[in-house]
Amino acid sequence: MNHDHSHEHPTDAGHDHAGQHSHAHGAAGSRLFWALLCTLAFAAVEAASGFWSGSLALLSDAGHMVTDSASLALAAFAAWFAQRPPTQRHTYGYGRVETLAALLNVVFMVLVVVGISLAAVDRLDRPTAINGEMVTLVAALGLFLNLGVAWLLMQGEQTMNTRGALLHVLGDLLGSLAALLAGAVVVWTGWTPIDPLLSLLICVLMLVSSLRLLRDVLHALMEGVPPGLSSETIGRALAGVSGVNSVHDLHVWTLSSNRVALSAHLVVDSLDRWPAVLAASQRVLADEGIAHVTLQPEPLATPIRWLPFPGRRQPATPDVDTAV
Numbered sequence: 001m002n003h004d005h006s007h008e009h010p011t012d013a014g015h016d017h018a019g020q021h022s023h024a025h026g027a028a029g030s031r032l033f034w035a036l037l038c039t040l041a042f043a044a045v046e047a048a049s050g051f052w053s054g055s056l057a058l059l060s061d062a063g064h065m066v067t068d069s070a071s072l073a074l075a076a077f078a079a080w081f082a083q084r085p086p087t088q089r090h091t092y093g094y095g096r097v098e099t100l101a102a103l104l105n106v107v108f109m110v111l112v113v114v115g116i117s118l119a120a121v122d123r124l125d126r127p128t129a130i131n132g133e134m135v136t137l138v139a140a141l142g143l144f145l146n147l148g149v150a151w152l153l154m155q156g157e158q159t160m161n162t163r164g165a166l167l168h169v170l171g172d173l174l175g176s177l178a179a180l181l182a183g184a185v186v187v188w189t190g191w192t193p194i195d196p197l198l199s200l201l202i203c204v205l206m207l208v209s210s211l212r213l214l215r216d217v218l219h220a221l222m223e224g225v226p227p228g229l230s231s232e233t234i235g236r237a238l239a240g241v242s243g244v245n246s247v248h249d250l251h252v253w254t255l256s257s258n259r260v261a262l263s264a265h266l267v268v269d270s271l272d273r274w275p276a277v278l279a280a281s282q283r284v285l286a287d288e289g290i291a292h293v294t295l296q297p298e299p300l301a302t303p304i305r306w307l308p309f310p311g312r313r314q315p316a317t318p319d320v321d322t323a324v
Contacts, residue, residue: 032076032165035149039172040069042145049138053131055195058138058179059119063112065142065172071105075165082256095256102164103217109168109210113203120196120203127192135183135195142176167213171206178202223253226260229288234262237284243269243277245300252290261292268297 043065050058078101086093150173153166178198185194216227225231231252238247246267255261262285268277274297285293 031152031155032072032079032162035152035165035169036069036072036076038145038149039065039072039169042142043069046138046142049134053134053138054128055130055135055179055182058135063115065175071108071168072165074101074104075162077101079162092255095259098256099217099220099254102213103221105164105168106210106214106217109171109206112171113207113210116199117203120199123196123199124193130182130186130192130195132183132186135179136187137183139176139179139183143173143180146170146173146176163216164213167206167209170209171202174202174205175199220254223251225252226254229260229290234285234288234290235264237288238264238266238281241266241277241280241284243273244281245269249296255292259292260290261294262290263294263296265296265298267300269300271297271299 043062046058046065047062049055050062075098078098081097082093082095084094146169150166150169153162153169178201179195182195182198185191219227229252231250234252235247235250238244238250244266248265248267250262250264252260252262266277266281268274277297278295281295282293
């Protein structure tokens with residue numbers, strides 16, 4: 001096997017898209033900034049109204065919105081920081097900062113859920129009077145505001161960072177809806193336990209959403225194959241390129257939000273055919289949305305097509321050799 005580790009990078013993929021990635025991060029940062037201003041302003045109004053009316057749903061939603069403001073500020077900072085160009089120390093750039101911001105947002109969300117849940121349980125043990133009319137009015141205003149902020153964040157390209165921020169805003173939206181329902185029930189029936197009960201229901205929904213985002217964040221940090229891609233499918237597609245006899249040491253991972261990298265060793269019939277093989281391989285990977293590619297050619301040693309990962313069941317075809 002050839003150990004001359006000559007790496008080939010596509011000249012038309014990955015590196016010339018830096019401007020597009022920077023523009024996407026900049027647009028995301030702008031949306032996050034406006035979302036932050038709207039959320040922080042209404043949080044102050046909701047906190048005052050919750051204190052005056054005695055509604056835990058309003059107070060918890062206001063506290064959630066304050067936490068969201070910090071989360072949105074973190075997300076906006078991450079989107080801005082991710083635009084910094086690569087350096088000699090960080091050769092991939094700073095796109096992974098957005099993934100770290102999403103992780104911190106999940107942690108903040110879990111802390112908020114715990115705090116609201118404890119307050120709701122305490123309120124069930126010690127019910128208090130609630131001004132249902134004020135709760136209904138303020139919650140309705142908050143619902144419309146959060147719908148607008150959620151719409152703003154859903155515009156344009158979605159990154160893991162903006163998903164984390166959107167998760168918090170959707171939690172706010174559900175909180176406003178819960179407060180609205182609680183206020184209406186109190187006005188019509190006078191039954192105050194509905195306030196903490198709806199708060200607990202919203203906590204469950206927020207926790208489920210947080211765990212889903214946490215799963216995606218940890219998968220990215222562990223450099224797992226990005227969702228929607230299959231290393232098996234990609235490996236067989238590369239092995240099907242004319243002149244390629246086998247593919248091994250295939251790795252696919254996420255560099256940053258919506259930016260995928262790949263490296264692989266291709267065993268070829270003849271190194272003289274490498275330029276044509278490389279061009280064809282680049283086209284195959286471009287169809288999969290993979291822009292940052294490193295491929296290493298190796299001379300033909302064993303007549304194999306594609307080596308599945310250890311532990312996989314070997315395909316029953318005569319031209320597949322299971323030995324590496």
